[in-house]
Amino acid sequence: MAGLVLRRCVSRTLLSAPGATGDRSRGATRKYWTTLRRTAAALTGGGAAFLLGIPALSWLPLEAYHRVQRSTAVYALEKEQVLEQADYLYSCGETEKLYQLLLQYKDSEDAEYLWRLARASRDLAMVPDTEARLKKQLFYDSLEYAKKALEKDDKCFAAHKWYAVCLGDVGEYEGVKVKIGDANIIREHMERAVELNPRDATSLYILGYWCFAFAELPWYQRKLAAVIFATPPQSTYEEALEFFLKAEEVDPNFYSKNLLMLGRTYMGMQDKELALFYLTKAKEYPAHTLEDKEVHKEAVDLLKKLG
Helix, strand or coil, rough: CCHHHCCCCCCCCCCCCCCCCCCCCCCCCCCCHHHHHHHHHHCCCCCHHHHHCCCHHHHHHHHHHHHHHHHHHHHHHHHHEEEEHHHHHHHHHHHHHHHHHHHHHCCCCCHHHHHHHHHHHHHHCCCCCCHHHHHHHHHHHHHHHHHHHHCCCCHHHHHHHHHHHHHHHHHHHHHHHHHHHHHHHHHHHHHHHHHHHHCCHHHHHHHHHHHHHHHCCCCCHHHHHHHCCCCCCCCCHHHHHHHHHHHHHHCCCCHHHHHHHHHHHHHHHHHHHHHHHHCCCCCHCCCCCCHHHHHHHHHHHHHHHHH
């Protein structure tokens, strides 16, 4: 069930909260030269004045210190360049190029590389013509990268977010018992992601979708879950609505599927007026992606049912 909740979750990213580790696409804006100038200034500023009068015997340890400083600065510059390039490729939908770029960092100790690689692996798995065996491998790989990102930095909201999403994907291959058993783990990591970055609309959307899926779970599936687990996952339409509305508050009209899910949630709550309002917004949402087109079709169908 966890996999069904998250399989179609959006892979878009939003601005991070101040101080939060970023899960964002930075677009075409590049800061390479600004960073280079700042790095050069950091390496050379005041250096000559400081070195005057230093005894010769002190030069070797001081030079070693400067080599370390330069190495650190160069690494920071390289990291920023790679991450900006990765985010640019992601924003352009260049999934294969992004995956190949980040795959070079699969053994990295840096969570910023690893969660992006998890996301890229998952995105590549979801490309329509990906062969079934490769798709499965990519899903499992994405979970491992996300898990490693969490191990390296459990304060990284994006690591929690993509670990939850990838765990849901893998659940599709593990059977009903595992999927239901993982559902609460998925929610815990999504809640942690929102705690670390409450301004990420997609995390709020995923939580809303999780709640909606269990709110509308058929009675016989609830019964099956209760047989397997003493405290099976459960939720309500009201709880789902809270997350969907919060996502809209954070970033209005950020995602056609959030508008659709608002409409479906109000339908579940028997509020026809608000269901019509949000389904109409979903229908009129500009169709930039295949998913937007699918949302449009579903919204039209639901509007016909509502009359």
